[in-house]
Amino acid sequence: MALTREEATQIRKVALEVRQDVVRMVHAAGCGHPGGPLGMADFMSTLFLQHLNLSRDNRLSDDRDRFVLGNGHTCAGYYALLAQKGLIQREELLRFRKLGSQLQGHPHRNLELGIDFSTGSLGTGLSVAAGMALGARLNSWDSRVYCTSSDGESQEGQIWEAATSAAHWGLGNLTVLVDFNNIQIDGRMREIMDVRDLEAKYNAFGWHAVTVDGHDVIAVDQALCAAKETTDQPSAIIAITTIGKGVSYMEDASAWHGVAPNDEQLAQALEELGAAVS
Numbered sequence: 001m002a003l004t005r006e007e008a009t010q011i012r013k014v015a016l017e018v019r020q021d022v023v024r025m026v027h028a029a030g031c032g033h034p035g036g037p038l039g040m041a042d043f044m045s046t047l048f049l050q051h052l053n054l055s056r057d058n059r060l061s062d063d064r065d066r067f068v069l070g071n072g073h074t075c076a077g078y079y080a081l082l083a084q085k086g087l088i089q090r091e092e093l094l095r096f097r098k099l100g101s102q103l104q105g106h107p108h109r110n111l112e113l114g115i116d117f118s119t120g121s122l123g124t125g126l127s128v129a130a131g132m133a134l135g136a137r138l139n140s141w142d143s144r145v146y147c148t149s150s151d152g153e154s155q156e157g158q159i160w161e162a163a164t165s166a167a168h169w170g171l172g173n174l175t176v177l178v179d180f181n182n183i184q185i186d187g188r189m190r191e192i193m194d195v196r197d198l199e200a201k202y203n204a205f206g207w208h209a210v211t212v213d214g215h216d217v218i219a220v221d222q223a224l225c226a227a228k229e230t231t232d233q234p235s236a237i238i239a240i241t242t243i244g245k246g247v248s249y250m251e252d253a254s255a256w257h258g259v260a261p262n263d264e265q266l267a268q269a270l271e272e273l274g275a276a277v278s
């Protein structure tokens, strides 16, 4: 069913709050990755609010959805969304990347917090997600598995081993959302290693693949609904995004892949994101 106007408004509001949390968290840590999560905030908020069946109440049960953040360096936004869902305490967000914190710079498996798998080593997430999807099917669990990936991560050979396996097993309960911002750690994809048309590639591997504007929450929601209806093939949603979305000096700039804003830059970012500057 299509998103109502109220649902779309709520998702956009949460995406904005996630962006505010991301810049605050990375600033407080003095290090981390702001660009990716700012770009992913709209499609991640659509997934977490509208589709992902994960809550404080069901987080330890078998019959719930699983989530794997394949591009683990973008975890600031993931943690902010787990806080939105009541799985992480809001105060903990500002301990991001601090010694002793449960919220390290790459996700560490912690089912109490709703974190299903440890990631950060690019290429591994989709394999694990495919294994979870197969396991859920073998156990007859009512469980869908969602995984994120990225254009940079798509350079890893293991992604395509996982894609081959998932199609072979007809994992209709598996969906990957690929953050395609055309930028990776060192610059533009085409200057480093162009992965080209990922929709065509996933289709050729036997997936149901679509490309959407990753900032259009209505389009993302429709793609997630179509993925649910595709029961005999895994689905891939190639989400075209702008790295650093919402903060003018971070937008489309690979320099902001993994740098913390200073005090002045934080103030400007929060102002642009409509947050109270304290």
Ligand SMILES: Cc1ncc(C[n+]2csc(CCOP(=O)(O)OP(=O)(O)O)c2C)c(N)n1
Pocket: 035, 036, 071, 073, 074, 120, 121, 122, 123, 150, 151, 152, 153, 181, 183, 184, 185, 243, 257
């Ligand atoms: C196996 C592996 N190799 C290298 C890295 C270092 N690394 C971290 S992020 C990154 C770039 C990934 O590209 P992408 O996810 O597209 O970057 P973004 O869009 O977030 O800038 C690299 C190479 C890693 N984490 N894992």
